[in-house]
Amino acid sequence: MAKELLKGNEAFAEAAIRYGLEAYFGYPITPQSEALEHLARRMVEEDRVFIQAESELGAINMVYGAACCGVRTMTSTSGPGFSLMEEGLSYIAGSDVPAVVVNMQRGGPGLGNIQPSQSDYFLMVKSAxxxxxxPLVLAPASVQEIIDMMGLAFDLAEKYRTLVVIAGDGSLGQMMESAELPPMQPFPRPRPEWAVSGAKGRDPHIITSLDLSPEGLERMNLGFQxxxxxxxxxxxxxxxYETADAEILLVAYGTTGRICLSVMREARKQGLKVGLFRPQTLWPFPSARLNELSGQVRVMLAAEMNAGQMVEDVRLAVSGKVPVHFYGRMGGVVPLADEILAEVKKL
Amino acid sequence: MNAIPDTMELVFQYPESLTKRNTHYCPGCTHGVIHRLVAEVLDELGVREQTIGVAPVGCSVLAYYYFNADFVEAPHGRAPAMATGIKRVNPDKIVFTYQGDGDLAAIGTNEIIHAAHRGELITTIFVNNAIYGMTGGQMAPTTLPGQKTTSSPFGRDPRIAGLPVHISEIMAAIPSVAYATRQSALDLPGINKTRKAIKRAFMTQQHGLGFSIVEVLSTCPTNWNLDPWAAMQWAKENMIPQFPLGDTRVSDEVAALKV
Known part of the structure; x- marks a missing residue:
């Protein structure tokens, strides 16, 4: 397939179709609505299921229903919608069904605004x-990576029968970049044996997150764990990037990870031994490798578009072996490379 | 057990669509009766093996133990949304929700109204006993004016808590609802009518005629602090005047069904 100029939101939506998305349920929210609009047209063209739900609660519970049938299903949203979806996410996790949610984060709390942000890190990683x-949380940093992670998200969701969240932000959703879409995968996909499908010639399948006995629910939890x-x-x-001789390590994901790549290159030009560590999974967090690197670098700087959320995981990972500083902008302000470089020079 | 002689017709048996498990319902509760009616209809229509049920949160949360069919368990009030997801990816299956009045008429109003408006080809069995049973007898949206509950200890005061929600009448105003009816499980004639209504509702779905809902007036002897018989009488005297029985919406196509 040739490269084309693609907008992040439309790219993941189209990629989802090509990776076998059978049912999409969504509710309009900026800055991800282009995905819903793209799927409103394309899912119908492909004779698949698209519903604009009455709310994010409706959308996630439709996803939950379709997920119980073992099909590739997803929704996409932004922070305020993700907050509403958390009820359904917990049930999805509690009943071992596979589903994918894309969160194009925006400024919060409350209604906040519609500018790019990473302030839902705790929400997605720690308290979904x-x-x-x-959930398994993937963090893309480019339109191409969003496309690739869409396929990965479905594969991992099915492999582990788990919830996968793609942690994007308004910038990744709105930006246009040259990227390559995957070819169309065979469709419809076969459905798994465990799904509900009507108890024809077998015992009924029951999908529930309920177990009233403490011992039973603990057993369920041990299974989740x-x-x-x-x-x-x-x-x-x-x-x-450039970690082999790094003395200063930048740690950043997603859009901030991209900005830090520019910071690192400029710093290198100026003779500073700076490296970049960009987590692509926020849960599970790459703690062990960061811990290794803490034996080598002098200092770390975590940069985020929030008040300091991922930095807590970085600090846990390095167990106090090196100082971990933080630089963040909030409210939808995207930090400039120069600002972060100025912070690097203070270290 | 003796074999049934060829000359005798089998007129009553345990429905195949029910499991043999004992229910956890309180003595005198009508959930067991309504479960049986649904199971008899699934048997009669021969759709048990194509059916996917959606259980609610509330007293019937464990309905999946009692129906011999595939089942999922929804978050409180969200059963119609889950049923939507299930039906849309399984248009050939029979999908139903089984919900109480706390679940459907309070926390789940958004989901039920929009599933109905979309004309989802699902069936909802809505059991209304004017109280939250599972959580210990609190006031429901369907609680009658003056009715004492654990959260309306002085009786429901309409000045504070408003008046009861009438779901079947709301459904009557929704164009894509093919069949909405209110019946009762309070005596034998009521139970027989309820069975027929449940059959009509599932046939509505089978024929793809639109959304169908059967509201069933029910009792809660435990939380009403009445014995089962007195509860039946209380419901007849107090609930039926508030919630009149009968069809509230029947499309022409549904009316033409031979039930």
Whole structure:
């Protein structure tokens, strides 16, 4: 397939179709509505399911229903919608069904604004709903990576029967870049044996997150934890740039990760030994590798578009072995490379 | 057990669509009756093996233990949204929600109204006993004016808590609802009419005629602090005047169904 100029929101929407999306349920919210609009047309053209739900609560519970049938299903939203969806996300996690949610983060709290932000890190990584669980959280930094992670998200969701969140931001959703879409995958995909499909010639399948006995619910939770442990063992992803001789390590994901790449290149030109560590999975977090790097670098600087959220995981990862500084902008302000470079020079 | 002689017709048996599990329902609760009616209809229409049910949050949260069919369990009030997702990816299946009045008429009003407006080809069994049973007898949107509950200890005061929500009448105003009716499980004639209504509702879905909902007036002896018989009488005397029985919406196509 040739490269084309694609907008982030439309790119992940089209990629989802090509990776076998069978049912999309969404609710309009800026800055991701282009995805919903793209799917409103394309899903109908492909004779697949598209519904504009009455709310994000409706959307995520439609996703939950379709997920119980074992099809590739997803929704996309932004912070205020993600907050509403958390009820459904918890049920999805509590019943071991696969689903994908894209969160194009915007400034908060409250109505906030519609500018790019990374202030939903805690929400997605630490508290995506009531109860003990984590979604698998992927963090793309370019339109191409959004496309690639869309396929990865479906594959991982199915492999582990888990919830996968793609943590984008308004900038990634709105930007246009040259990128390549995957070819159309065979469709419809076969449905898994565990799904609900009508108890024809077999015992009924029951999908529930309920177990009224403490011992039973603890057993269920141990099952979730065993699954999460498998994910932690196999699915940690990150990218490193110029870490071999780095004395100062920038740690940033998504849009901020891209900006930090520019910071690192400029710093190198100016003779500073700066490297960049860009987590591609926010959960599981690449803690072990960061811990290794803490034995080598003098100092770390975490940069985020929030008041300091991922930085807590960086600090946990390095266990106090090196100082971890933080630079962040809030409210939808995207930090400039020069601002972060000025912070680097203070270290 | 003796074999049934060839000359005798089998007129009553345990529905295949029910499991043999004992229910957890309180003595005198009508959930068991309504479960049985749904199961009999699934048997009669021969759709048990194509059916996917959606259980609510509330007393019937464990409905999936009692129906011999595939089932999922929805968050509080969201059963119509889940059923939408299930039906849209399985247009050939029979999908129904089973919900109480706390679930459907309070936290789930958005989901039920929009599923109905979209004309989802699903069936909703809506059990109205004017109270939250599972959580211990609190006031529901359907609680009657003056009715004492654990959260309206002085009786529901319309000046504070408004008046009861009438779901079947709301459904009557929705163009894509093919069939909406209110029946009761308070006596044998009521139960027989309810069975027929449930059959009509599932046939509405089978024929793709639109959204269908059967409201069933029910009791809660435990939280009403009445014995089962007194509860039936209380419901007849107090609930039926507030919630009149009968069809509120029947499309021409549904009216033409031979039930």
């Amino acid at each position: 709903g009531h109860g003990d669980f984590h 065993a699954k999460l442990a498998e994910i932690q063992k196999h699915e940690i992803r990150w990218k490193e």
